[in-house]
Amino acid sequence: MTADILLDVANLGKSYGNLDVLKNVSFTLQRGERIALIGPSGSGKSTCLRAINYLAPPTAGEVRLEGQVIGRCLDGRRMTDRELAPQRAEIGMVFQHFHLWPHLSARDNIALQPRKVRGLTKAEAAELALSLLTKVHLGHKANEMPHRLSGGQQQRVAIARALAQRPKLLLFDEPTSALDPELVGEVLTVIKALAAEGRAMVLVTHEIAFAREVADRIVFMDGGRIIEEGPARMVLDNPQAPRLKQFLASLSERERRDG
Structure with missing residues (x-):
């Protein structure tokens, strides 16, 4: 290889x-x-x-x-x-259906995995989550619960959650x-931006x-x-x-x- x-x-x-x-x-x-x-x-x-x-x-x-x-x-x-x-943890996956935790805010949905897998502190994970929400144009929705987000917004949170693992492959x-x-366009725009960064x-x-x-x-x-x-x-x-x-x-x- x-x-x-x-x-x-x-x-x-x-x-x-x-x-x-x-x-x-x-x-x-x-x-x-x-x-x-x-x-x-x-x-x-x-x-x-x-x-x-x-x-x-x-x-x-x-x-x-x-x-x-x-x-x-x-x-x-x-x-x-x-x-x-x-x-x-090296492979981030985004599914058809968003699979967000319904009882956690957008920020906490993203912060949970880095704490469990990467060993980040609560503050570090929250900071990372907010930066990734900003990356997918949802920084203003950090405290929203999934049911208050549109399907496109939920999928963008799911993408941010996958990125929070710092994966080598998406x-x-x-x-x-x-x-x-x-709502399709807003998700494709985010994926295109990630592709432009050279992500596998x-x-x-x-x-x-x-x-x-x-x-x-x-x-x-x-x-x-x-x-x-x-x-x-x-x-x-x-x-x-x-x-x-x-x-x-x-x-x-x-x-x-x-x-």
């Missing part, structure tokens, strides 16, 4: 009983690179993200972050949650899919225009497999696989209908 490779996903498989959700999925991510996973519903994109940080432990293959196998000890034994915690699982259309990301998204703008590479999945991958604009403007051509054409047709 070269020094520039941050994430190495090798021959990843995930099965639920007789259902193979991931089949021999392999790709690497360089430091500072952004990869967008696209494909139809049920293609395995979200499962792939969950396997990367061991929320869905793979049944085959392995994931390495900076050369270290995620979720497995040197003797091959599966890590306990306690053993896995330091690895997960995972986004369709971060705008649960939002009303008028793997994004599952159905926003193809956004993927074209933000991602360095596109990975198209269908049926649990990678069908095509390559530089974002090349893959989207000149797809080679018939299934990808069909997928992009269906999205264009849907946009014309909805427009």
Whole structure:
């Protein structure tokens, strides 16, 4: 593995009983690179993200972050949650649904993890949380409870919470899919700003225009497999696989209908 490779996903498989959700999925991510996973519903994109940080432990293959196998000890034994915690702290994940603690303010939602995982004091964690809320343009909402925030605001708090871990890698699982259309832009703007900072990301998204703008590479999945991958604009403007051509054409047709 070269020094520039941050994430190495090798021959990843995930099965639920007789259902193979991931089949021999392999790709690497360089430091500072952004990869967008696209494909139809049920293609395995979200499962792939969950396997990367061991929320869905793979049944085959392995994931390495900076050369270290995620979720497995040197003797091959599966890590306990306690053993896995330091690895997960290096990977920030933002979900479709925000999963904020309903009884904590926006600031406290962000401050909790740095205190538990990074050992920050209460004051240090609160200061960090406020700075991250300001970063996502929500400094004025620090004391608000989640139910008093819009969906877009809640997702931006969730992004700030992921950043509070000071992760080496950010995972986004369709971060705008649960939002009303008028709120999508504010979340995408924040993600674009993070991408401009050179943060390493793997994004599952159905926003193809956004993927074209933000991602360095596109990975198209269908049926649990990678069908095509390559530089974002090349893959989207000149797809080679018939299934990808069909997928992009269906999205264009849907946009014309909805427009």
